[in-house]
Amino acid sequence: NAGVTQTPKFQVLKTGQSMTLQCAQDMNHEYMSWYRQDPGMGLRLIHYSVGAGITDQGEVPNGYNVSRSTTEDFPLRLLSAAPSQTSVYFCASSYGFGTGGSYEQYFGPGTRLTVT
Amino acid sequence: GENVEQHPSTLSVQEGDSAVIKCTYSDSASNYFPWYKQELGKRPQLIIDIRSNVGEKKDQRIAVTLNKTAKHFSLHITETQPEDSAVYFCAASTGNTPLVFGKGTRLSVIA
Numbered sequence: 689n690a691g692v693t694q695t696p697k698f699q700v701l702k703t704g705q706s707m708t709l710q711c712a713q714d715m716n717h718e719y720m721s722w723y724r725q726d727p728g729m730g731l732r733l734i735h736y737s738v739g740a741g742i743t744d745q746g747e748v749p750n751g752y753n754v755s756r757s758t759t760e761d762f763p764l765r766l767l768s769a770a771p772s773q774t775s776v777y778f779c780a781s782s783y784g785f786g787t788g789g790s791y792e793q794y795f796g797p798g799t800r801l802t803v804t
Numbered sequence: 805g806e807n808v809e810q811h812p813s814t815l816s817v818q819e820g821d822s823a824v825i826k827c828t829y830s831d832s833a834s835n836y837f838p839w840y841k842q843e844l845g846k847r848p849q850l851i852i853d854i855r856s857n858v859g860e861k862k863d864q865r866i867a868v869t870l871n872k873t874a875k876h877f878s879l880h881i882t883e884t885q886p887e888d889s890a891v892y893f894c895a896a897s898t899g900n901t902p903l904v905f906g907k908g909t910r911l912s913v914i915a
Binding site for chain 1: 805810813836838846847848849850853893899902903904905906907908
């Protein structure tokens with residue numbers, strides 16, 4: 689298994705540009721999440737999904753869109769990049785959020801995004 | 805929603821000493837409490853977790869304790885080694901919602 693994969697590893701955008709961060713998992717996990725990590729701020733939830741066709745907002749959703757058309761993929765779209773979106777983005781997947789089955793949340797390797 | 809506070813933000817210990825990191829949570833419905841370790845430039849990885857029906861769990865040199873009444877849980881690392889140096893995150897979940905993370909503790913083990 690490749691686990692959770694993310695592309696690209698690094699990206700530089702200009703203010704106002706749009707782009708999609710890709711996330712895929714091959715563990716047949718229903719639950720997938722996107723986090724951003726900023727120094728001293730921990731991991732903050734952007735959006736999450738509990739299955740194909742179902743998404744919901746997290747703590748910091750503004751400026752980001754998601755969709756979940758398949759179990760495997762959960763892309764994150766930046767609509768109009770802003771310097772405040774400079775961060776490291778992690779995708780994660782799991783069988784559940786804490787009840788039933790295996791609880792472990794597996795993280796992808798991250799995407800380091802810089803917006804100038 | 806859930807709020808997780810984590811202390812201290814930085815911690816330095818001598819090799820061989822113990823390290824303790826503490827977290828408090830706000831939602832009494834939370835029932836799952838994992839700890840993640842993140843090495844520099846790497847992804848967070850689960851090191852230990854505990855459910856609300858258990859008060860303590862150990863795995864070799866690491867242990868986690870949970871006090872449901874006070875709504876706090878702690879990570880204990882004994883006989884610290886230089887390879888324990890990393891950022892540690894606690895998290896909490898009700899089981900129906902995603903993990904909410906603390907802000908992290910940077911642990912430095914000085915040889």
